[in-house]
Amino acid sequence: MGETIGPSEARAIAMLMRIAGRPAFPSALRRVLRTKMAFRTFLILNYPANRPPTSEYHWIPDVALRETYITHYLGGAYQLDPFFQYSLQPFRPGIYRLRDIAPDRFFASEYYQQYYQRTNLGDEVGVLIPLSDGSVGSLSMSRGTSDPPYSKAELRGLRLIEPILVELLRQHGERILMAAGSRRAATLPYVLDEAIYHYAARAHAPGLTRREAEVTALVLQGHSSLSASLILGISDQTVKVHRKNIYKKMRISSQAELFLTLQKALLVENAKA
Incomplete structure (x- = not known):
């Protein structure tokens, strides 16, 4: 991503604004971001208050990793995920990098060694957005351990469109809530x-x-x-x-x-x- 948004990027953003809340939005957003930076997984989740997360969209080409995500992560391991734990406290809507929000000994923890490291995923960037029903929308993009970490230029380019990305994901999440008629009063978060x-x-x-x-x-x-x-x-x-x-x-x-x-x-x- 450059330091400015060009005509093609502006058209892509306009297209995403039109389809936010529709089934085509997640894959369209993945394709747009994929032209700017490489990643091995692309996930959109919702962390409801007091309930397990729901996977609204997951792009995980590796079959074994996809099965691990569905059965193990969504089955309970998410509770030790730094992004999930960070979503339980007051936070600024925006882009976060795993290494910046993880506990000081996360990379030596048993969760990392027994689960995260075995996924062969390395660097991870996520976006967190609070929604009106008390839940938190989450976007995750991960690279493999054999891939280079996200570069300063890539992260700078991603942060260039951070306000747009946050608003797109917020609109998508809110429209899904409205379409499903699932607005709920906020409850105490899972502890x-x-x-x-x-x-x-x-x-x-x-x-x-x-x-x-x-x-x-x-x-x-x-x-x-x-x-x-x-x-x-x-x-x-x-x-x-x-x-x-x-x-x-x-x-x-x-x-x-x-x-x-x-x-x-x-x-x-x-x-x-």
Whole structure:
């Protein structure tokens, strides 16, 4: 993308404005963006308040990766996705890069090693837009681990049209809501530590305390003890004590076991949503 929008790009944007909210919009948007930057996956999701996400459109040529996305990510792994977690807090509508919003130890987390890394996806850029029913619209574009990361020029070109892209996705999301007659009053957002707390109460004796569940949720997302302590307003030593108690109660000895144990909890809670 250049520093200005040329006539062909202006025509493409005008076309997208006309078809926002229609079934043809996602694939048309993918084709427009594809002429400007390469990506391996192109996803449009909706993160409703208090319910699992819905995949409104996914372009994933790799069959195995597509199956993983449908069964594993939508089945519960999304709860540890930095983009999903970022959508639960107040945010500015716009473009975000995975590495910029991920927790400080995300790339060393079990979620990354056991799920994300196995997808062979590397750099990821997303767009987040709040919608009027309390849900969040999300666009994701990922590259493979064998691909070069998004360049400064590509990201600069994408940010050049950021206001247009945000508005197009907002119009698309709102028109879908109107067409489906599905406007809902906003509800409290999904909270991962609540799911962990209730799962531990059912599956382990004794269960976790509320604070231990909060620490567990942050550890699973990829926060270090220091990062978790800053978020919770406690010392990193206190976080380490909580982690020790969590391992003891759940009869485990490593973060890998914690992930595998709570991965089941994510799927259980997702099935009940």
